[in-house]
Amino acid sequence: MPEIQPIKAFNDNYIWVFQSGNGICAVDPGDPRPLLAWLAEKRQPLTAILLTHHHPDHIGGLARLREHFPEVQVYGPASIAGVTHPVREGGQISLGELALDVIATPGHTLDHLIYLGPDFAFTGDTLFAAGCGRLFEGTPAMMYQSLSRLAGLPDTTRLYPAHEYTLANLYFAQACEPDNRTIKDRLVWAQQCMESSTPTLPVLLSAEKASNPFLRASLPTLVAAASSRAGHAVKPGLETFTILRQWKNEFVR
Ligand SMILES: [Zn+2]
Incomplete structure (x- = not known):
C-alpha cells in the first residue's frame, strides 16, 4: 500500500503522487511546475502518470513532463494526445507491485475514468468530498449510475478527488440536510482545515455515504429537500439526484 501525497496546483487542484517502482x-498533473519542483527536491524521476479525463487542469502538464521524462508511462483515455497506454472500463494497470483497476465513470465528461487500488480510489472530478462533478458532457443518469457504482465499494475505501472543494460542498450538503449531524461535524472540521491550509483529503467512503447528498438521493430527507426545491413531489434516486445537481449549480451560500 503506497503512501499517497498531495501536491497543490492552481487554486484548488491536487496532483496525487506515490512511489511506483x-x-x-x-495523477492528473495539470500544472507541471509544482510537480517538477517536488520531483527535483526528492531526486526522483517520474515513471508513470494516471489521467482521469481530458480537462486542461488535469492534463496540462503532460507535454512538458514527457519532455523531462521521455520514458514516462501515461495511462488514460485513448482520446487524450500523449497517452502511451490507453485504458478503459475493465482494464488493469500494474505499477510495480501495485495493481489498479480502471472504472469508467461518465458524467462529468464522457471519457472519465477512476483508478481503483486495493483500498483507495483516485476519483478525479467524478466524486468529491461531499459533492460530485458538474455535468459538462454526460447526462444525470450517467453520473447517477457512476456514483452508484462507487457507492458500492467497501466503506473503508479512501477517496482521492482532484479538487479541494470540500468546504463549499459541505455548505450545500447542509442546505439539503440541516439536521444531519455528520455534515455539521464535517463542516467544523473542514473550516479548521482551511484555516490551517491543511488538505481535507483523502476522505473515507463511509463518511461520504453519511453526508454527501449525491450519494444519498434515495433517502427520504433528500427526496423531501429536492421536492421542496422543485415545487412538486419527485421520486427517490435519479430524479432526486437530477434536482440536487441542478440546485448545486445555482447554490449561493
Ligand atoms: Zn474536469
Missing part, C-alpha cells in the same frame, strides 16, 4: 507516479 524506481520513481513516482502522478
Whole structure:
C-alpha cells in the first residue's frame, strides 16, 4: 500500500503522487511546475502518470513532463494526445507491485475514468468530498449510475478527488440536510482545515455515504429537500439526484 501525497496546483487542484517502482507516479498533473519542483527536491524521476479525463487542469502538464521524462508511462483515455497506454472500463494497470483497476465513470465528461487500488480510489472530478462533478458532457443518469457504482465499494475505501472543494460542498450538503449531524461535524472540521491550509483529503467512503447528498438521493430527507426545491413531489434516486445537481449549480451560500 503506497503512501499517497498531495501536491497543490492552481487554486484548488491536487496532483496525487506515490512511489511506483524506481520513481513516482502522478495523477492528473495539470500544472507541471509544482510537480517538477517536488520531483527535483526528492531526486526522483517520474515513471508513470494516471489521467482521469481530458480537462486542461488535469492534463496540462503532460507535454512538458514527457519532455523531462521521455520514458514516462501515461495511462488514460485513448482520446487524450500523449497517452502511451490507453485504458478503459475493465482494464488493469500494474505499477510495480501495485495493481489498479480502471472504472469508467461518465458524467462529468464522457471519457472519465477512476483508478481503483486495493483500498483507495483516485476519483478525479467524478466524486468529491461531499459533492460530485458538474455535468459538462454526460447526462444525470450517467453520473447517477457512476456514483452508484462507487457507492458500492467497501466503506473503508479512501477517496482521492482532484479538487479541494470540500468546504463549499459541505455548505450545500447542509442546505439539503440541516439536521444531519455528520455534515455539521464535517463542516467544523473542514473550516479548521482551511484555516490551517491543511488538505481535507483523502476522505473515507463511509463518511461520504453519511453526508454527501449525491450519494444519498434515495433517502427520504433528500427526496423531501429536492421536492421542496422543485415545487412538486419527485421520486427517490435519479430524479432526486437530477434536482440536487441542478440546485448545486445555482447554490449561493
Ligand atoms: Zn474536469
